[in-house]
Amino acid sequence: MRIGIPTELKDNERRVGMIPDGVAQLVKHGHEVVIQSGAGEGSGYLDVDYVSRGATIGTQKDVWDCDLVVKVKEPIESEYPFLREDLVLFCYLHLAAEPELTRALVDAGTTAIAFETVTSARGDLPLLTPMSEIAGRLSVQTGAQLLTAPAGGPGMLLGGIAGVAPVNVTVVGGGVAGAQAVDVAVGLGAQVTVLDINTATLRAFNQRYEGKVRTIASTPDNIAEELRRSHLVIGSVLVPGAKAPKVVTEEHLRSMPEGAVVVDIAIDQGGCTAASQPTSHSNPIFSFGPVTMYCVTNMPGAAPKTATIALANETLPFVVQLANQGAEQALQNNIHLKAGLNVAQHEVVHEAVKDALGL
Template structure:
């Protein structure tokens, strides 16, 4: 199979879909890998590194999309990229379709087969291709939140860990999953006063066992969230419903009760955000202020640490990329129900239940998609 790796064009998105070691594995399996010139530069990977691994470097992005049968990316294709999709293309990347009707419409119209990293599952019920970026985003959330609290960033001027004689910042983490756990790790490590909110008591028990009395936990209700965000200096939103839009846990009335200069870091923004006032931002302009509250809603947070993120992501995606390339997508999905959960669009139809429900599409069942 001919596998194309285009350069990412989203604002400050410096990750790349494959690293040289992954290219070498694909080449060893008999596949041809086409990499756009300069695609790995932002992650510190030179074209010559891809060439040594067996890839062919193409000067033009149109050549990559034109020659490739399978496109391996990091972020969802932007409008100009979606125009390049063909019915015979297999697209393997993050999509986050539920809050993005324009992208969904274009992918459906393209006729391409689109497998989304974020809805591939594991035998243990996890999301193996989302996990590495959730780990990165969670760790970054405390870091960028600490910066956003500084006066120069229009924050309250509060140091996350405080100093002797001055209390640390109060941090509320909404969601105790992968991102929430990693955000908690860093925030506690910086000395903050941290409370994690989750609707699952099992999750709260796990966190309590892991972090001990340093961490406060709270069962999620609207009343509890309202009370906690009103006292918080930093709120980190990490809630996730696989494939679906994130629930709006922070309402506009709640926002009005928050301290002036407090900060919301909405890690859930890829799925539409967990605050009613959240809207996607970029690394170039990461924050904005509503009702005196600083919002950090960068939709590709891990792109800010592109080298770490690229290698972490490629480690996770390689086995699935090999399966798709070696077997073809129909056989690969038929033999692996967890990879099959990644199928979001096929033959001009939506194939993921959460996406279909969120955007009002008729669902094409998997068995019919495989036969299409």
């Protein structure tokens, strides 16, 4: 099989869909890997690194002409003309928040497998987990920076200074990303509150932090009360494949302290606040009432070296399976890979995506 790895075109997206070690494994299995020239440079991999492991360097067209295209982020509009019926696309898609891309995939008849809905025997989302971990950790770093005066914030340090009240950090959603955000915020000395609908999740936070983290059931009233005193809010609500529920209202945001920051990790799936709108690394923030909103749709792209390696470690076994068996057979043989199938034969086949798009 011919596997293509394109250069990512999303704003400031420096990750790449495969590292040289992955190329070597695919070549060992008898496959041809075509890397777009310069695709790996943002993650620290030069063309020569790929060539030394058996890859061919090609143009954008060469890559998209392959049987299987593996990338990181969803195709942007300029890439839609490359979509076709005999193509298998394997990447993050987030179609619940991308109706135009969904229509392009359906019209082209492309077989589209989304990283974010591939499952595992443990019941988790193994291809989403590493990026959620990175986004969760970056969210607190980003929020802490935006609270400083040079960044236009109120001039607050996240915490840890004797005699000064710590910053109040509220994490809405205690999943993988939320847990990482809590870990960093606690480490920096903030006063941290977690809201989640699952009491078992809250109980786990109580046990891990021995009561040092406040845990509260996520209800509209509780969210309203906590946000009124929160200087930094991390939105990390996830419903696999579906649009993120808008659990934070405009009224909640307007009640927050002047200069407070909201980092919406859930923006890839539409965002979990009523004011969330996609932003980019080039233009990451906007104001809503008293709040600075950060809604960058490819947060892990800020740490491309770490993110590329972490993602490649998880995706490669599935890529090898797709290449060795062909997409149709691989999807039949692996129910967890099949859970990632979003579009096939000119229709959306993932139920949560269909519901989110009203299909």
